[in-house]
Amino acid sequence: MTSSAAIQKGLDIHAIRQQFPVLNRLVKGKPLIYFDNAATSQKPQVVIDALVEYYSGFNANIHRGIHTLAEEATAAFEATRDTVKQFINAGAREEIIFTRGTTESINLVAYTWGRQNIGAGDEIIISTMEHHSNIVPWQMLCEEKGAVLKVIPINDEGELLMDEYKKLLSPKTKLVSVVHVSNALGTVNPVKQITELAHAAGAIVLIDGAQSSVHLDIDVQKIDADFFAFSSHKLYGATGAGVLYGKRSLLESMPPFQGGGEMIREVTFGKTTYADLPYKFEAGTPNIADTVVLKTAIEFINKIGKDKIRQHENELLKYATTQLEQIPGLQIIGRAKEKVSLISFVIDKIHPQDIGILLDNRGVAVRTGHHCAQPLMQRCGITGTTRASFAVYNTKEEIDELITGLHKVIKMLA
């Protein structure tokens, strides 16, 4: 503990690790080292308990029943909305729409705001480092409407070329949809500046916060984003729950996404009137349980403190970067000045998949492949990378294991 004590100052990582039951398991006979946090984080016991508590204590359909369980379930569901509002500093609770995750949040905007506001010849700007979920919905919309998709290029370090972005903006630009933090490179994009420039050009802005929401302090009002999307499962919460933040005026002007129960005010066969925000966008029975425990996950993060988590993760990033750089033939992909705790790399003449298989055989879980960002891989001239992404429960000792594993893997494959 001597070496790690310094970097884990202020945080008792050992105590934090004990809250994650999965970290006790063995993989291929070895203690699990989980470095695939950018795909999904592991869940603390409090979140698992909250799920069990919901189903064993007060499971009911929300907003409808007048019985006690329905009231309790509704209260818990709506309490998450308040917690999320604070978590991202939204202006009002009605601006928080619950979805299945980031992908659905983006699609919601594409199908509603997009269909209503994008026409032939209009332009949508995304960036080279987008996840497929922030490319494909816009491509589909552009195809349908005869609109044009424009892409902000990046430099070799994996940073957006802001001057090029400025050149892309024009009166034709209707929407700028960019990722806050790249899932493949770790780059933190200057979303406040991006938004400011877009607004000056008369465009609205969607920020994909799938990766940023767990690592950075999010203040949607400070960013001034029109939409902000993120998922629960990447921030220690359950899968299948997510959030779309939208500015009230925009959300009010948008048509509903899906039709069904919950989102209506009155239905006749002649005409249906829609419910107020946020329910207009929450048709049908939502994912109540997983949304309820998103509150628990956020409280878990808040209790430790995002700044302390970030500090710990930054130390891990710095340490891993220094260690990886010493491996001959290894090249780090993504060297932005501002990064979160995520490292992508390639090794000369070795396929990432082989690295992934052999590390798994040592109990080390990393992600390999194109990370759902094929255009970015093409820009980097590669087909995929190996990615290690760190969370609050990871340690320097685990990174040492990764490095030892990589040396062995290279020896085996060379």
Added chain:
Amino acid sequence: MNSHKTIAETEAEIVDDFKLLESWDEDAKYEYIIDMGKKLPDLDEQYKLEENKIKGCQSTVWLVADYKDGKINFSADSNSVIVKGLISMLIRVLSGRTPDEIIAAKLEFISEIGMRSHLAQTRSNGLLAMVKQMKNYALAYKIKNAAKV
């Protein structure tokens, strides 16, 4: 190349090889597979065509089938050396067999040597698709032969 041994015998041979490796460290099996991958001759560039490509989510497999004297000979390659090692075993078992033999092959050795996960959907490495494609070739040649008679 396998004229003197049946598919079942060749599979048993591979399983025996792996049993010997089990007493070694955790990497021994993979070292053996990697070694086989390295030994399998690279497919000539002229065969690395789109039509011979079986694309997985991560790695790519190229597979070429050649029918001669009632038997199918396979050659294949991959950009992942581990996948190539697994391919090498599949070729050892299935190449130089009649279409009927290939269609009937159960390929249980893959599970028996503990490599089943590489045929799972999550691996998305083109290996599962390659096994299917080998069987498809066998079926196609069988149908073609039947049509000739």
